[in-house]
Amino acid sequence: MHRTARVLLIACVLTYDGTEAQSSPAGEFLPPDGRTQQVAADPEAFRSGVLPFLSKYCTPCHGPTRPRAGLDLSALRAEASARLRRRVWERIRENVEAGLMPPEDRPQPSREEVDRLTGWIKAALRQDDCGGVINPGRVTIRRLNRAEYNNTIRDLLAVDFRPADDFPADEVGGGFDNNGEVLSLPPLLMEKYLAAAATISTQALARPGPPGAGEILPESYRRIMIREPRSPGEVPEAARAILEHFATRAYRRPVTDAEVARLSHLVDLAIQNGDSFERGIQLAIQAVLVSPHFLFRVELDSGPRAAVAPGGEIEPIGQFELACRLSYFLWSSMPDEELFQAAAEGRLRSGETLTRQVRRMLLDPKARALVENFAGQWLQIRNLKWASPDRDRFPGFDEPLRAAMLRESELFFAEVMRDDRSILDFLDADFTYVNERLARHYGLSGTFGPEFRRVRLSEPARGGLVTQASILTVTSNPNRTSPVKRGKWVLEQLLGASIPPPPPGTPELGEPHPGQPAASLRRRMEQHRANPSCAACHNRLDPLGFGLENYDGIGSWREADGGTPIDASGTLPGGESFRSPGQLKKILKAHTHEFARCLAEKMLTYALGRHLEDDDRCAVARIVQELQANQYRFSTLVLAIVTSDPFLKRRVDRGGNHGG
Numbered sequence: 065m066h067r068t069a070r071v072l073l074i075a076c077v078l079t080y081d082g083t084e085a086q087s088s089p090a091g092e093f094l095p096p097d098g099r100t101q102q103v104a105a106d107p108e109a110f111r112s113g114v115l116p117f118l119s120k121y122c123t124p125c126h127g128p129t130r131p132r133a134g135l136d137l138s139a140l141r142a143e144a145s146a147r148l149r150r151r152v153w154e155r156i157r158e159n160v161e162a163g164l165m166p167p168e169d170r171p172q173p174s175r176e177e178v179d180r181l182t183g184w185i186k187a188a189l190r191q192d193d194c195g196g197v198i199n200p201g202r203v204t205i206r207r208l209n210r211a212e213y214n215n216t217i218r219d220l221l222a223v224d225f226r227p228a229d230d231f232p233a234d235e236v237g238g239g240f241d242n243n244g245e246v247l248s249l250p251p252l253l254m255e256k257y258l259a260a261a262a263t264i265s266t267q268a269l270a271r272p273g274p275p276g277a278g279e280i281l282p283e284s285y286r287r288i289m290i291r292e293p294r295s296p297g298e299v300p301e302a303a304r305a306i307l308e309h310f311a312t313r314a315y316r317r318p319v320t321d322a323e324v325a326r327l328s329h330l331v332d333l334a335i336q337n338g339d340s341f342e343r344g345i346q347l348a349i350q351a352v353l354v355s356p357h358f359l360f361r362v363e364l365d366s367g368p369r370a371a372v373a374p375g376g377e378i379e380p381i382g383q384f385e386l387a388c389r390l391s392y393f394l395w396s397s398m399p400d401e402e403l404f405q406a407a408a409e410g411r412l413r414s415g416e417t418l419t420r421q422v423r424r425m426l427l428d429p430k431a432r433a434l435v436e437n438f439a440g441q442w443l444q445i446r447n448l449k450w451a452s453p454d455r456d457r458f459p460g461f462d463e464p465l466r467a468a469m470l471r472e473s474e475l476f477f478a479e480v481m482r483d484d485r486s487i488l489d490f491l492d493a494d495f496t497y498v499n500e501r502l503a504r505h506y507g508l509s510g511t512f513g514p515e516f517r518r519v520r521l522s523e524p525a526r527g528g529l530v531t532q533a534s535i536l537t538v539t540s541n542p543n544r545t546s547p548v549k550r551g552k553w554v555l556e557q558l559l560g561a562s563i564p565p566p567p568p569g570t571p572e573l574g575e576p577h578p579g580q581p582a583a584s585l586r587r588r589m590e591q592h593r594a595n596p597s598c599a600a601c602h603n604r605l606d607p608l609g610f611g612l613e614n615y616d617g618i619g620s621w622r623e624a625d626g627g628t629p630i631d632a633s634g635t636l637p638g639g640e641s642f643r644s645p646g647q648l649k650k651i652l653k654a655h656t657h658e659f660a661r662c663l664a665e666k667m668l669t670y671a672l673g674r675h676l677e678d679d680d681r682c683a684v685a686r687i688v689q690e691l692q693a694n695q696y697r698f699s700t701l702v703l704a705i706v707t708s709d710p711f712l713k714r715r716v717d718r719g720g721n722h723g724g
Contacts, residue, residue, distance in 0.1 A: 140475070205361070206361045210231050249359075300332075314357075377717075444530065530550075559659060615645070
């Protein structure tokens with residue numbers, strides 16, 4: 065092993081304090097002790113209304129033998145089995161209430177039977193108490209993902225260098241690639257970190273020329289070399305001052321004397337080996353850049369704890385940990401000097417300061433990271449780079465159009481954020497952003513040149529996320545639209561519904577054979593939906609997707625498909641009907657509560673960097689209440705998240721393990 069690599073690995077071990085953390089299984093909504101939650105309501109109502117319903121209509125398909133959709137409800141037939149995750153009960157209620165279950169080819173319950181079941185479930189779920197001590201959950205020690213690494217290097221050293229672009233792709237959990245529960249550290253990535261640290265430190269300490277009077281040093285050099293020794297006797301003090309300042313910023317917290325001493329020892333070793341003082345500092349910088357305290361967001365014990373039953377304790381996160389949670393949430397990067405200063409003075413947690421900082425950060429250019437990393441993954445427009453529309457079927461698609469599609473969605477989200485507009489604009493709005501290329505694609509006149517302009521929309525055919533070409537393209541197949549993908553996107557990304565994967569062996573939707581008359585896509589989908597195993601989900605997905613059929617596979621408007629007039633009408637399971645995309649948008653906007661809850665859950669997941677647990681439902685409910693009370697303003701959403709218990713506190717196991 066190369067001598068420098070050995071030094072860095074040793075430093076990596078020396079600077080790590082062994083902090084550990086645990087997390088709940090991916091995707092599970094668990095209570096504090098990992099056990100299922102007691103859902104209790106009137107026992108007689110359970111015996112007389114719930115059990116007969118489950119036995120008659122549910123467990124014949126969702127029983128222990130080959131349960132449909134992997135859902136076995138047979139354990140619920142015992143009254144004690146009400147100890148079940150609330151998400152399962154909610155799923156049962158949603159499907160039965162919407163008429164999606166039981167399937168059409170099975171015996172159907174009466175309205176009275178449905179009311180008894182759903183009434184018991186609602187009563188049971190309402191018994192959960194959100195008024196006491198709320199378990200804020202815990203986050204595993206979280207590695208910086210690729211975007212966070214690049215941005216942190218940029219803000220730490222002012223180096224125009226994006227080393228993480230060459231790192232292995234980050235895993236995704238809960239819809240986002242900043243989820244600490246899936247961000248592992250494989251050996252290949254550690255090698256990349258070592259190589260990047262060497263390159264970064266070399267660039268950061270590079271001089272533009274021989275030292276001399278009047279020399280203009282690079283910004284990165286000035287940030288690191290805050291003091292230079294004028295004699296050998298000043299070396300230890302200068303090294304300590306440089307490394308204490310740098311490591312404090314890199315670790316995003318005050319460093320200990322022991323940490324500085326270990327780093328300073330690397331400078332001593334370099335000088336003893338005949339290297340220069342700057343070379344010694346460079347080696348110490350490399351050690352910092354491969355330390356777990358730089359590569360991971362580590363939160364240390366910070367204050368008094370309040371007991372939470374069972375098995376854990378609650379403590380507020382520290383001031384510097386709060387600064388990091390804020391900056392990586394809104395900027396995907398380290399705190400700036402103003403955040404560091406507020407944390408150092410112990411005033412960041414105060415309501416007035418926290419509100420002021422959030423509003424400042426949302427207006428900062430670095431908030432573009434929230435657009436790219438949160439909106440890009442929530443809306444799935446990151447996938448646009450991999451979209452490959454058939455050029456024969458869609459000859460108008462090219463790389464300038466692909467870039468314009470993405471830019472429109474980013475600018476649209478940025479305005480809602482920057483101007484503190486209502487989040488309901490995401491569902492429908494009277495404006496968007498286009499350049500000449502995208503305006504021509506949309507059939508809009510009056511926009512010329514490559515620059516993007518804000519334009520007023522007068523027709524209901526455009527406006528809101530579901531009409532934007534980026535989303536319509538990533539939810540299409542290469543050669544045609546996909547009502548299933550589009551319906552799934554609306555349900556999952558806008559309304560927070562959970563759509564299970566198709567059962568094994570479910571037949572694919574067939575394409576027409578060459579030379580045969582092409583049946584309309586709607587007719588072929590109806591034939592596909594005739595299969596009982598397909599109907600349950602497609603009755604939810606297809607109407608929403610067909611409501612967007614006026615948009616072709618790359619989002620341009622059309623009145624017909626292959627000579628067949630477009631039928632964009634549909635009826636949702638709840639009975640709401642529409643005949644055009646504009647009418648569908650009105651229906652979506654009427655589901656304000658579901659959308660607000662969905663967006664709150666997704667942004668809270670992103671802000672915390674973990675899957676949501678069962679107790680997080682209380683925080684989500686409070687966020688939605690705040691939104692309702694404040695005209696659904698974007699800043700209200702962000703402020704309600706950063707002032708929530710899960711954001712300001714954490715749970716610590718009584719054994720002492722904790723995460724950050």
